[in-house]
Amino acid sequence: xxxxxxxxxxxxxxxxxFSADGRHVDTDRLASLLDDCLKSGISVVIPAAGTGEFHSxxxxxxxxxxxxxxxxxxGRAKVLAPVGLGLAHALAIGEKAMAAGADGVLVMxxxxxxxxxxxxxxxxxxxxxxxxxxxxxxKRGPNPSDSALVALAKEGVxxxxxxxxxxxxxxxxxxxxSAGLCHVVCGTAERxxxxxxxxxxxxxxxGAAALFPNISLKxxxxxxxxxxxxAMRLRSVLNPLEAFRARQADALNITxxxxxxxxxxxxxxxxxxxxxxxxxxxxxELRSVVELIQQSV
Numbered sequence: 001x002x003x004x005x006x007x008x009x010x011x012x013x014x015x016x017x018f019s020a021d022g023r024h025v026d027t028d029r030l031a032s033l034l035d036d037c038l039k040s041g042i043s044v045v046i047p048a049a050g051t052g053e054f055h056s057x058x059x060x061x062x063x064x065x066x067x068x069x070x071x072x073x074x075g076r077a078k079v080l081a082p083v084g085l086g087l088a089h090a091l092a093i094g095e096k097a098m099a100a101g102a103d104g105v106l107v108m109x110x111x112x113x114x115x116x117x118x119x120x121x122x123x124x125x126x127x128x129x130x131x132x133x134x135x136x137x138x139k140r141g142p143n144p145s146d147s148a149l150v151a152l153a154k155e156g157v158x159x160x161x162x163x164x165x166x167x168x169x170x171x172x173x174x175x176x177x178s179a180g181l182c183h184v185v186c187g188t189a190e191r192x193x194x195x196x197x198x199x200x201x202x203x204x205x206x207g208a209a210a211l212f213p214n215i216s217l218k219x220x221x222x223x224x225x226x227x228x229x230x231a232m233r234l235r236s237v238l239n240p241l242e243a244f245r246a247r248q249a250d251a252l253n254i255t256x257x258x259x260x261x262x263x264x265x266x267x268x269x270x271x272x273x274x275x276x277x278x279x280x281x282x283x284x285e286l287r288s289v290v291e292l293i294q295q296s297v
Contacts, residue, residue, distance in 0.1 A: 004066070004105060006078060007160060007183045008224075009204035010216045011044040012037055012209045015257050016052040016065050018269035025061050027068045033210060033266060034072045040213035042077060042264040044203075045069055049082040051207035051254055054108055056272040059092040063129075066093070067100045073102065080136055084108030087126055093130045104134030104159060107175055110143060117148040125157055134159035138187060141165065146174045153181035161261070168199050175200025190219055191242040194231045197223045207245070208238055211260045215297055235295045240289045245273055252278070263290050 014037070014194075017029035047063035048054055057065070073079050081097030083090035085103045087181035094105050107127065108257045110120055120143055128135050135158050137149060141201065144152075152158045160295045161178070163171055164187025174186050179200070186196035193204040209216035215234055222231035245256040259278050263286065272275060278286060 003200055007185070009043055010213075010220050011046055011080070011162075011185060011203060011205040012042045012213070013046045013049050013051040013205050013207050014069075014210045015207070015254060015261070015268045016048055016057065016061075017267075018272070020269060021271045021289060022272050024272070025057075025064050025068075026063065027064065029266075030065060030068050031072050033261070033268065034069060036094065036266070037209065037213045038073065038076050041217050042209060042213050044078045046080045046082060046205065049106060049108065051210075051257055052082070053254060053275070054082050054084065055111075056275070059089055061102075062093050063096045066097045066102060067076055070097075070100045070102060078103040080104050080106045082106050082108050083127065087123060090127060091130055094127065094133075096126055098131055098133055099121055102133070104136060105131060106136040106162065109138050109140040115143040117143065117145050120144045121148055121152060121157075121245055124152060124181070128157045136160040136162060136183075138162045139164060140187065146170060146177075150177045150181070153178050158182055160185065162205055163196070163201060164188050166192060171196060171201065172199040184244075189242060190216060190235055190238045191246075193219065193225060194228065194235055197231075206242055207230055207257045210257055211241070211264060212238065212293060212297075215293070218297075234297075237293055240249075241293060244286060244289055251275075256286065259286055260290055263287055 017026040019026050047069040048062045055191055070079050079102050081102040083094045137158050139161055160183035163184055184201045186193045186201045189206050206216045219231055219234040245253045254275050255271050255278055258271055261268045
């Protein structure tokens with residue numbers, strides 16, 4: 001099935017480059033990284049989100065990363081700004097993002113210790129009422145439930161869902177019930193994108209696209225053209241990188257992307273705690289992974 005919307009594509013989630021001491025957002029490096037990806041054909045960008053170390057950024061830093069991204073992407077790509085944590089914190093980022101020209105916001109997974117559908121739904125509605133912009137939800141756990149998201153879509157509160165729960169039966173049920181109400185993309189990247197596509201999610205988010213945007217875009221094109229053999233081949237090319245990121249319950253997710261960029265000569269600086277740098281042995285191993293991917297396409 002061909003894309004029915006500009007959102008049915010690869011959603012790049014780039015790392016947030018920092019200065020060498022990790023204290024400041026390096027906007028020049030961010031602009032350079034984004035420009036390279038846009039030249040490859042990336043058309044949706046979600047800066048300062050999960051792979052962008054959202055939870056390690058102040059509201060001002062997130063706004064800086066978002067505004068820098070909007071400046072680079074104007075006329076070239078859509079930008080979703082990440083919002084989350086307390087309502088005031090979410091609005092502080094969201095209001096500035098909308099003033100800068102963002103195309104919508106992505107609500108990060110709630111991290112509050114006590115959650116229920118009613119309260120989370122009120123949170124989403126408060127954001128939608130205040131920001132009056134397309135609202136995407138990053139679903140990474142049981143809250144909000146699928147049924148709550150369908151209800152919010154029916155009410156026009158949410159525009160899209162980044163679905164990141166690897167339960168294909170639940171996903172297929174959700175895409176069926178939300179059809180025509182909101183967009184759904186795979187939130188667990190290239191490794192799961194082919195299976196999500198068959199279940200109804202027509203795009204996917206990607207951190208690996210910061211390193212190899214052409215491969216991610218070719219994989220999406222293969223899925224769009226129903227060339228599943230080619231899609232699975234490209235998945236296998238990127239799978240060693242995605243498996244590396246998934247180590248230690250995804251603890252190396254961000255570190256691997258930043259280390260990979262450094263190996264490609266496009267350093268994005270260090271990661272911030274609680275993320276950690278790779279060990280020397282891990283760096284050697286990652287170099288082999290990156291070189292193998294380069295040789296495979």
